[in-house]
Structures are given as structure tokens and as C-alpha cells.
Amino acid sequence: MMSDETTRHPDIEIYIKSRSLEQILAWLEQLSESLQAVETAGSTHHLSCIIKGQTIPVMIHERALGKAWTSLWFRSDATPWERDLDCAEEASRALDTQVRCIVSGWEDGDDPDEWWRIENGNTEKISWRTE
Numbered sequence: 001m002m003s004d005e006t007t008r009h010p011d012i013e014i015y016i017k018s019r020s021l022e023q024i025l026a027w028l029e030q031l032s033e034s035l036q037a038v039e040t041a042g043s044t045h046h047l048s049c050i051i052k053g054q055t056i057p058v059m060i061h062e063r064a065l066g067k068a069w070t071s072l073w074f075r076s077d078a079t080p081w082e083r084d085l086d087c088a089e090e091a092s093r094a095l096d097t098q099v100r101c102i103v104s105g106w107e108d109g110d111d112p113d114e115w116w117r118i119e120n121g122n123t124e125k126i127s128w129r130t131e
Helices: 021-031 084-095
Strands: 012-017 034-041 044-051 054-065 069-074 099-102 114-119 122-127
Touching: 012 084, 021 034, 021 044, 021 054, 021 069, 021 084, 084 099, 084 114
Parallel strands: none
Antiparallel strands: 012 069, 012 099, 034 044, 044 054, 054 069, 099 114, 114 122
């Protein structure tokens, strides 16, 4: 098995703490050449985003984990980030908030409770029970 440090993740998913949909959309607009709403159903928003010439389907799920956490899922391997952690660190800086992401790319045998917590420029591995 290849090290997660060198393997490009097949998609990118991060959890953003205490930021509004509008704040997250503003960050996405800064990143992309184009951001288009595709469909909204309740607190789930599907978008199409073009970043560096690549069209990337994006899903935002508000209140994905409790009231504080919003899931942001780039459903493609064509993102500018190699790993979830790379995106999470950029999002934490841009949105000035805590961001979390899974430590690995969800392979069999991985600990599903092992996460990265990024806040104020610090990155640490934590145990986060999400169920």
C-alpha cells in the first residue's frame, strides 16, 4: 500500500466549522474561474466549479455534523490539492476557522475516527467520533 503522504486522493472532503454558506461560496468564487449552482435540496447544495480549467462537481452540506460543521466535497481528483489535508489547510487560512479532514483516503483498515484538525496555522492529528 502506498503512503497517504504521496497518493493523490480520488476526491477531497473537508469539514468547516462555524462558517456560513455565503462565506464558503465566497471562498470558492475566489478559487475558481466559474462557480454555478446546479441544484439545492434543503441544506445540500450541488455546484459546478471550474478551477485551473478543470470542471469539478462540488457538494456543500450545511450542518453535516451537528450545527457547527459544514461538509465541502470536491467530487473529483482534478482539484488543485493532492490530499484532503492540503485543501483543509488552505480553507482554514482563507476562512479563518477550524477545518477538519480524514487522515487517510478511506482505505480498508484505516481508522475512521482519525482526523486532522487545522486551526490558526496548527495541524494536529485527533480522534473525532463522528457517529
